[in-house]
Amino acid sequence: MDHLKCNRLTCRKALTEKAVVVFDCANELFNASRLCPACETSLTEPDDVVVCSLHPSNDYKTSVLSGLNPAIILEICSRAMSFWQYQVQQEHSFQQAVLRNINEKNAQLQKQLENVVREGEQLRTVRDWNAS
Structure with missing residues (x-):
């Protein structure tokens, strides 16, 4: 499997730039529209989510992991x-x-x-x- 895919069965599009990951206390990090970045379906569940870049820069990876x-x-x-x-x-x-x-x-x-x-x-x- 080369790409993540949207888990919504009616979508299943490949995620190429961003993924939404369930994570506690992250509402402020999620965009106000609460849309799936792959299929733009409204995410109506109250779960907290984080938008993750699927291609972070080397500088970002280094800054996160350093130390x-x-x-x-x-x-x-x-x-x-x-x-x-x-x-x-x-x-x-x-x-x-x-x-x-x-x-x-x-x-x-x-x-x-x-x-x-x-x-x-x-x-x-x-x-x-x-x-x-």
């Missing part, structure tokens, strides 16, 4: 990896649901095709019978 104990940096990395793992699992679940829906639709269409073929064969049999 931190390596154990803290590893904890940050572990949380980030857990977040990505969750996103990959979400994408996998979504793709499985899409596949199930496609397989169900395919089975329905296959039955319809079989019915049309059977009706066509019956019509041909009746036509051949009437012709003889």
Whole structure:
């Protein structure tokens, strides 16, 4: 998975510049419109959120991590990896649901095709019978 995707099932657009992450006490950091940066859907839930840049500058990364104990940096990395793992699992679940829906639709269409073929064969049999 190369990109994060919006978790809203009706959206699923790739997040390219910003992501919204649930986080306590961060309302002041979120824009007043409370819109998803990917699909611009209104976010009406009372959850507090933070808008995160998906491509922070090297200066920003250095300023955030400089001076931190390596154990803290590893904890940050572990949380980030857990977040990505969750996103990959979400994408996998979504793709499985899409596949199930496609397989169900395919089975329905296959039955319809079989019915049309059977009706066509019956019509041909009746036509051949009437012709003889």
